[in-house]
Amino acid sequence: MSAPLKAGDKFPEGVKFEYVPVTDPDPKSCGMPQEYNASQEFKGKKVVLVSVPGAFTPGCQAFHIPPYLEQYNKLAEKGVDLVVVIAFNDSWVMSAWGKVNGTTQDSKVLFMSDTKTKFSEQIGWMAGMGERNGRWAMIIEKDGSITYAETEKSPREVTVSGAEAILSKL
Numbered sequence: 360m361s362a363p364l365k366a367g368d369k370f371p372e373g374v375k376f377e378y379v380p381v382t383d384p385d386p387k388s389c390g391m392p393q394e395y396n397a398s399q400e401f402k403g404k405k406v407v408l409v410s411v412p413g414a415f416t417p418g419c420q421a422f423h424i425p426p427y428l429e430q431y432n433k434l435a436e437k438g439v440d441l442v443v444v445i446a447f448n449d450s451w452v453m454s455a456w457g458k459v460n461g462t463t464q465d466s467k468v469l470f471m472s473d474t475k476t477k478f479s480e481q482i483g484w485m486a487g488m489g490e491r492n493g494r495w496a497m498i499i500e501k502d503g504s505i506t507y508a509e510t511e512k513s514p515r516e517v518t519v520s521g522a523e524a525i526l527s528k529l
Contacts, residue, residue, distance in 0.1 A: 363482050364508045370499045374398045374478050376471035379454035386458040392450040404440040406499040407525055410479050412491040412514045414448045414456035426522035428460055437529035445473040447492050486514040496520035
C-alpha cells in the first residue's frame with residue numbers, strides 16, 4: 360500500500376478502472392465491461408475523481424453523487440473536463456447506477472468500478488467496511504498534478520468530498 364495522495368503529488372501510472380460504456384439508457388441493458396486506463400485517459404484533462412463506499416447506498420445516492428450531476432455545468436465553467444465516480448461495485452452495477460442517475464453516452468460524469476487495480480486500497484483510503492472504498496475526492500490537473508485530495512473522517516459524512524467542497528477548491 361502506498362501513502363495517501365496529497366496536493367502536489369502526481370497522479371500515479373498504472374491506475375485502471377473498469378466500466379461499461381452507456382450505449383442504451385435502460386438500466387436493465389448490459390454492455391460488456393472495458394478497461395479504462397485512468398493514468399492515460401486523464402492526461403490533458405482536468406478531472407475530479409470521487410470515490411464512494413457503494414452504488415445505490417443511502418448516503419452515496421441521496422447526498423454525495425446527485426450534487427455532482429446537478430452542478431456539472433458549474434464544474435465545467437471552472438475548467439473540469441470529466442468527473443469520474445468510483446466504487447468497489449462491479450462495472451455492471453456502476454453502469455446501472457449511472458443510468459438511473461441520468462448519465463448518457465455523452466455524459467462527462469462516468470461511473471466506474473475500482474476492482475481492476477484497487478486504487479482506493481493502494482492509497483489507503485478504504486471505508487473500514489471490508490473491501491468498500493472510502494469516501495474521498497481529488498482534483499487532477501491537465502498536467503497530472505493533484506491540487507486537492509481529501510478523505511472523509513467517516514464514510515457517513517459528505518463534507519470534504521462533496522461537490523460544494525470541490526467547487527470551492529477550483
